[in-house]
Amino acid sequence: MSTHADTHEHDDHGHHHKETFVTKYIFSQDHKMIAKQYLITGTIMGVIGVLMSLMFRMQIAWPEEPNVLFEALLGKWAPDGVMDADIYLALVTIHGTIMVFFVLTAGLSGTFSNLLIPLQIGARDMASGFLNMVSYWLFFLSSVIMVISLFVEAGPAAAGWTIYPPLSALPMAQGGSGMGMTLWLVSMAIFIASSLLGSLNYIVTVINLRTKGMSMTRLPLTIWAFFVTAIIGVVSFPVLLSAALLLIMDRSFGTSFFLSDIFIQGEVLHYQGGSPVLFEHLFWFLGHPEVYIVILPAMGLVSEIMASNSRKPIFGYRAMIMSILAIAFLSTIVWGHHMFVSGMNPFLGSVFTFTTLLIAIPSAVKAFNWITTIWKGNLQMNPAMLFSIGFVSTFITGGLTGIILGDSALDINVHDTYFVVAHFHLVMGISALYGMFAGIYHWFPKMFGRMLNKKLGYIHFWVTAICAYGVFFPMHFIGMAGLPRRYYTNSNFPLFDDLADVNVIITIFALIGGVFQLVYLYNFFASIFTGEKTVQNPWRSTTLEWTAPVKHIHGNWEGEIPHVYRWSYDYSKPGHDEDFVPQNVPLKEGEEELQH
Amino acid sequence: MTAFLTVIILVFIAVAIWQMIKIFDLAQVGASNSQVANDQDNKLNAYLMIGFLIFIYAITIVCFVNWGDLPLMSNSASEHGPGIDNLMIISMVIIFIVQTITQFLLHYFAYKYRGEKGKKALFYADNNTLEAIWTIIPVIVLAGLIIYGLFTWTTIMNVNEDDDPLVVELYAQQFNWKARYGGNDNTLGKANVRLINLDNANILGVDESDPNAQDDVITTELHLPVGRPVLFKMRSQDVLHSAYMPHFRAQMNCVPGMITQFGFTPTVTTADMRQREAIVDKVANINNIRKEKSKELVANGEEALEPYVFDYLLICNKICGKSHYNMQMKIVVETQEEYDAWMAEQKEFKNSLIK
Numbered sequence: 026m027s028t029h030a031d032t033h034e035h036d037d038h039g040h041h042h043k044e045t046f047v048t049k050y051i052f053s054q055d056h057k058m059i060a061k062q063y064l065i066t067g068t069i070m071g072v073i074g075v076l077m078s079l080m081f082r083m084q085i086a087w088p089e090e091p092n093v094l095f096e097a098l099l100g101k102w103a104p105d106g107v108m109d110a111d112i113y114l115a116l117v118t119i120h121g122t123i124m125v126f127f128v129l130t131a132g133l134s135g136t137f138s139n140l141l142i143p144l145q146i147g148a149r150d151m152a153s154g155f156l157n158m159v160s161y162w163l164f165f166l167s168s169v170i171m172v173i174s175l176f177v178e179a180g181p182a183a184a185g186w187t188i189y190p191p192l193s194a195l196p197m198a199q200g201g202s203g204m205g206m207t208l209w210l211v212s213m214a215i216f217i218a219s220s221l222l223g224s225l226n227y228i229v230t231v232i233n234l235r236t237k238g239m240s241m242t243r244l245p246l247t248i249w250a251f252f253v254t255a256i257i258g259v260v261s262f263p264v265l266l267s268a269a270l271l272l273i274m275d276r277s278f279g280t281s282f283f284l285s286d287i288f289i290q291g292e293v294l295h296y297q298g299g300s301p302v303l304f305e306h307l308f309w310f311l312g313h314p315e316v317y318i319v320i321l322p323a324m325g326l327v328s329e330i331m332a333s334n335s336r337k338p339i340f341g342y343r344a345m346i347m348s349i350l351a352i353a354f355l356s357t358i359v360w361g362h363h364m365f366v367s368g369m370n371p372f373l374g375s376v377f378t379f380t381t382l383l384i385a386i387p388s389a390v391k392a393f394n395w396i397t398t399i400w401k402g403n404l405q406m407n408p409a410m411l412f413s414i415g416f417v418s419t420f421i422t423g424g425l426t427g428i429i430l431g432d433s434a435l436d437i438n439v440h441d442t443y444f445v446v447a448h449f450h451l452v453m454g455i456s457a458l459y460g461m462f463a464g465i466y467h468w469f470p471k472m473f474g475r476m477l478n479k480k481l482g483y484i485h486f487w488v489t490a491i492c493a494y495g496v497f498f499p500m501h502f503i504g505m506a507g508l509p510r511r512y513y514t515n516s517n518f519p520l521f522d523d524l525a526d527v528n529v530i531i532t533i534f535a536l537i538g539g540v541f542q543l544v545y546l547y548n549f550f551a552s553i554f555t556g557e558k559t560v561q562n563p564w565r566s567t568t569l570e571w572t573a574p575v576k577h578i579h580g581n582w583e584g585e586i587p588h589v590y591r592w593s594y595d596y597s598k599p600g601h602d603e604d605f606v607p608q609n610v611p612l613k614e615g616e617e618e619l620q621h
Numbered sequence: 622m623t624a625f626l627t628v629i630i631l632v633f634i635a636v637a638i639w640q641m642i643k644i645f646d647l648a649q650v651g652a653s654n655s656q657v658a659n660d661q662d663n664k665l666n667a668y669l670m671i672g673f674l675i676f677i678y679a680i681t682i683v684c685f686v687n688w689g690d691l692p693l694m695s696n697s698a699s700e701h702g703p704g705i706d707n708l709m710i711i712s713m714v715i716i717f718i719v720q721t722i723t724q725f726l727l728h729y730f731a732y733k734y735r736g737e738k739g740k741k742a743l744f745y746a747d748n749n750t751l752e753a754i755w756t757i758i759p760v761i762v763l764a765g766l767i768i769y770g771l772f773t774w775t776t777i778m779n780v781n782e783d784d785d786p787l788v789v790e791l792y793a794q795q796f797n798w799k800a801r802y803g804g805n806d807n808t809l810g811k812a813n814v815r816l817i818n819l820d821n822a823n824i825l826g827v828d829e830s831d832p833n834a835q836d837d838v839i840t841t842e843l844h845l846p847v848g849r850p851v852l853f854k855m856r857s858q859d860v861l862h863s864a865y866m867p868h869f870r871a872q873m874n875c876v877p878g879m880i881t882q883f884g885f886t887p888t889v890t891t892a893d894m895r896q897r898e899a900i901v902d903k904v905a906n907i908n909n910i911r912k913e914k915s916k917e918l919v920a921n922g923e924e925a926l927e928p929y930v931f932d933y934l935l936i937c938n939k940i941c942g943k944s945h946y947n948m949q950m951k952i953v954v955e956t957q958e959e960y961d962a963w964m965a966e967q968k969e970f971k972n973s974l975i976k
Contacts, residue, residue, distance in 0.1 A: 094627070110943050185940045191877055192860040192941060198795065199942045285878025288814035288826070289795075289859040301861055301876055336736070338746040366863065366872045368855075368881035371778035375771050382763050382770075389759040390752065396726050397751070401743040403736045406666035407658045414670070414731050418677070421723050425716040428766065434773035435709055438870045441863065441938045476656035483662075484641045487669060491676060498680050502688035507867035509938045512946035518936070519929035522907045527688060533630070540634050557656050564657070597742040604741055619746055 044579075052162075054154030057577050059161050060140035061472055064465070067132020068549070070168055072542075074123035077116045079539045084108045086525075086532035088514035102180070110513040114183035115201050117511055119175065121186030122209070124454065126216055127171065129319040131164050133461045134258075137322055138227050138251040140468060144570035145245050147236025147587060149580045152229040156222050163219035167212045174208035182209035185511060187308055190283040190301050194276050197290050207276070210269050217266045224255035224262075231255075236569070238589035242346075243608070245568050245593040246339060249346050250325025253353045257314045257321075260357060265311035268304055275299070305367055309360035316453050317356040320420075321349060323460020324391065327413040329593075330467050331395055333566045334410035335402030336604045338594035341394040348387035355384045365433040366440050374433040381431035385424070392421055403597070403604070407564065408482030412463035415490050416456050422494075423451025426501065441511075444504025447497045455493045462486075465549070470563050474575045475556030481548040485541065492538025499527050567607045568593050591618055660737055667735035674728035678721075696899055698933065698954065699869040700886040701777045706870070708773050715762060780884040786850035789843070791935070792825050793855070793862035793875040795942050798935055798950035801825060802838040804969060810834020814858045814877075821975045826858070829974070837970040843935060843952045845887050846960040852884040865938035866952065868894075874939055887954045894954075895931045904931050 053059060080099070083092055091106030102112035139157065143150050151157045174181045183201030184193035188209070196203035231252045235244075244252075271282040275296075283304040284296035332339040339345060361369065361377035395417045404410065426448040429435045439445065462485075469477045503524045508515065515521045515528075562571035569589070573581050587609035595606040600616065612618060658666075697706055734742075780786065790801035790809055803809045810831040817826040827834045845851055855864055857875035864883070865872045873883035894900055907929045915925035937948035955963070 110946070114940065114943070114945070189861050189939075195860070198860050286814050287859055287877050288817050291819065293815050293817065296878075298878075300878060302879070335734075336742040338744065340745065341747055341752050343747075344752050367874050368876045368879060371774070374778070375774060378770055378774065379767055382767050385763055386756060386759050390756055392723065393755040394752075396723065396730065397745075399727075399730045399734060401745065402730075402734045403740045403742040404663065404667075404731060404734050405658050405736045406663045406731075410658075411666060414727065417727055418724060421727075422677075422720060425720055428716060428763075429709065429712050432708070432712065432766065432770040432774075434705055434770050434777060435712065437777070437872050438705060438709075438867060440872055441865075479656045479658060479662065483666065484638060487673075488637075490673060494677060494680055499684050499688070502684050506688070507865075509865065509936065511940045514946055517947040518934070518949070519907055519911065519926075520934065522910050522929065523903065524688075525910070536627075536630055537634060540631065541638075544638065594746065597744050599744055619744075 052158060054150070054158045055577070055579055056139045056143050056151050056154070056157060057472070057581075059157055060136050062161050063131060063135035063139060063164070064472070066165055066168055067128050067136065068546075070123050070127040070171075071132060072546070073172070074120050074128060075539055075542065077120040077123075079536060080108070081113055081116045081120070082532040082535045084113055084513070085515075086529045088516055108513075111180055111183060111200050113513045114185070114199075114511065115181045115205070118183050118185055118188075118201070119171070119181055122182075122213075123171065125186060125315065125319065126213070127164075127168055129454070129457045129461070130220065130315070131216070133457060133464075134251065134254055134318065134322045135161070135164065135223060136461075137247070137326060137464050137468070138223070138255070140472060141247055141570060142227055142230050142251055143234070144471070144573060144581060145248055145568050145593075146231060146234060146239055147569050147589065148230060148234035149582075149586070151226050152234060153226055156226050160219045160222035160226065163215050163222065167216035167219060170208055170212035170215065174205050174212065177204040177208065179203045179205060181205040187305075187312065188272070189308075190272060190275065190304050191287055194272060194284055195287070195289060195294075207273075210273055210276075214266060214269050217262045217269075220258055220262050224258040227251055227255040228259065236586045236589055239608075242343075243589055243592045245325075246328040246342070246345055246349075247322075247325040249349055250321045250328075253349050254318050254321045257353050257356060258318050261311040261314040261318075264307055268307035268311075271307075272304065302364070302367055302369060305364050306360070309363045310357075313360040313363065314356045316449070317352055319457045320453050320460075321352070323416065323457045323464075324349070326460050326464040326467070327395070327416045328398075329568070330409045330413045330463050331398050332594050332596060333467075333564050333605075334405040334407055334413070335399050336405065336596045337398060337402040338596055339394070340397040340400075341390070342592065342594060344390055345394055348390045351387040352384060355380060355387070359384060359431075362431050362433070362436070365436045371433075378431060378433045382428065384431075385428060388420075388424055392417060392424075405564075407466065408477070408479055408486055409463045409467035409564075411483070411486040411490075412459045412466065415486065415493075416459040416463065418490075419451045419459060419493060420456045422498075423448055423453070423456060427452065438507075439504055441509055442504040443500050443508050443510055446510050447500035447504055450500075451493070451497045455497065462489075462545070467564065468570075469549075469552065469556075470559035470575070471570055473553050473556070474559055474577075475552055476559050476563065477552045477556060478548050481544050485545045485548065488541040488544075489538055492534045492541070495534030496531050496538065499531055503527050562607075565603075565605050567595055567605050569608055572607060572609055658736070663735040663737070667732045670728045670731040674724060677724055677728075681717075681720075690899075696889075696894070696897060697868065697870050698887055698889040698894060699871065700888055701773075702870045702888075704773050704776065708769055711769070712766065715766070777885075780852055780882065781850075782852075784850045786852035786884055787846065788852050788854065789845075790825075790854045790856060791843075791864050791875065793857040793864065793937070793941075793948075795859050796937070796944035796948040797841075798843075798864075798937075798948065799825060800840045800843045800950070801827070802840070802964070802967075803833070804836030804838055806833060806836060808833045809854065810837050810970070812856070817858070823974060825856075827970055835969065835971040838964065838967045839970060839973065840967055841950065843950055844960055844963050845952065845954050846957045847887055847890045847954050849957070850884060850886045853882060855881045855883070860941050861939045862937050862941050862948070863939035865936050866933065867936070868933050872938060890954045890956060891931075891933060891952075892955070894933070900931050904929060 095103035095108050096106035102109045179200040182205045192198050274280040281296040281299040283301050284299045287294040328339050359381045362381040365374045572587050589608045590611045597604045788803045792799040810833040811828040812826050814826045855875040857877045862875040871885050873881050911926045933952035935950040
């Protein structure tokens, strides 16, 4: 299955109109620049999100103690340095929103889909450079609005990142449900528009612009992951948009989609006939696939990096694709496992338990395939490889507890406790973050033409790895002791007094891990300017992006786009002198393309 | 104190970074300037992988030894509790085995097959038998877990009305709980938040004209007779709340505009539970912690903490606003006689209204 991308060459290549500073660096339509814009915006949002988590972790460990950091950063929300209960919930809410959407959706998928899709499939650019630019700037706008919402008078949104109504709908129920929530909803609506434009672009590009010889079964797993992620996004994000719009209607125009029979602050409100459970269904119809929107790109990156650094083909290429497809399909029919105790019909609970636990099967296949990929390899321990191994480790640890949470009977007792927090942070938070770091260490040379410092990379990985387990492993146990999440302080429950120590330990690990991200930030920003200049193919990889020149040119390749003759995992193939054979090298006479 | 701690941590981190750069520097002697991993890097990180595997095992052991014997995972106080606990333990054992093996393979392979110049990896792209094995094994294990789980779930959620359960309404509002009993007829009167009348103290919006409502009893403590099935009807007047009763392995959201339900049979009275060894130990431990903390408080001129006495609790487990962290109600499980005596002291709804 070949495409016609290269039959109608970009004729203007080489003598296109001169780029100004604005069209090159700001309103750029070049996918490589847009990828960098996504990455840097995502990084800034990530710093905000992590800083918030450090603040609320300090509050949990040392409740109601004055803290200079609070006083400096929270202002009126921390009189005399003591954190206010409202801002605690706001921090938790915005941390979740920023990390899930702005860092791990836009920052991860936005960066690497943009960078790698055209380069790895052999295209000059995205199908629509203009839509791509609009997509980034909508994302930027939504980030700005989200940050502005932190400064409104009554406080930012504080109903949890899931913004369940009526709490999120009624300003009298909570300060943050006023202007803060309005801005949150507007920001998210714009974010969704951005995400949809991006996803449509990715899908069209992968289907239409593959170079000659790049059949679907020769695609690197990164592209498969981005492609399927984009499809999930297109299917599920509109549903969140509709939920947000209906919530805006309820809040501002007096409709009753999600509200009914409410008595608050001495008066009965007019709402009648709506149901908060409906919102939960709509929210989680996106909310659960969102987990896979976050983790699938990370899986793709990790598969690619593991193969390259193991100098071995990825094990079970077809099984990997099948499991991506299976996960994508199942991800859209499991949302109800967030709602076992929502008041939903218990029979539905049974159905969702069944579908949810099925996801463990393709996930297990992937984990075993990664482990087999490094078996008998020749492992190059680059920082990207360490993060990939770390990804598999946290994905297994976090994923296994999903067996407990996905089981409706067990969920009754651990629902909304710290057990859940530990589970999803390991399996989608830390894992996806590792995937993102792996990707950054691996493709930094492609993005900036320079290498990241490996020593700093090693320090970054090992400290992060230890701290991630130090934070989230003990957290399972306080969850199993019944400690609910989103509590400002546990001091009103003597029952939980014996867990205070654990919370201090967790916070210390979090602080160390958080501060050590500075090593990475320094490495990242300093290496952009002073890093060692890279050679064209520093990791000796097979994929097409490494055949493009180091210096970025509009259109990616001088002259003709390379043709593809083999799959992307010919590492250490017998009969070749080098331990890798790039995809654009024709098969030798008599050589078989092994995997089909 | 916190500031001091923060400074200490920062200093410690600075020293750690410096030390680590030195270690890596030493490991680099003679290497080229390249930022791609060389044999020394591979070796060093391969050993660190083994170290990390040990770290994962160590943290697992530490957590289980210190916090694995949580009374909340055993000593359930409801009839269906042991069912959930058994399923939990089985799931945990399976997880533990899979976790131990897979983490070993991952980190051991990372150590064993560290890269060396001149070595060539094995070109091994596919093996259908292997893949079939690790598809089928999870299928079998999960099938077992699903079936066991669904049986447990259905048993818990199917409330049998023939058992003549005690009907109790749990009423949630920002930020407290109320309980409403059906009275002698064990039937709750109709209610809706639109009927709330603060002037005559009809705070739950009970229908004053409903004959079933007259003998209803509204309380701020939840008393339950031991051994009798209870059917809870949950209501909320403002936002979502969740009625979480961890000792009974029970939880259900309270949703404005609809009535949700959850039923269980309490099996251990509060008095009996307080005598249990695990609970006695836990309470003693907590009281030690509180005593230490009180010393500090008294030194600062504040009041000492009250000693902790074990009680069952109903706590809110769905974010509901500013004071979400302090929305609780005491649950007392007692003998039928004690329960009857307590109930006799309560005011019936019709007498609780201000005329």
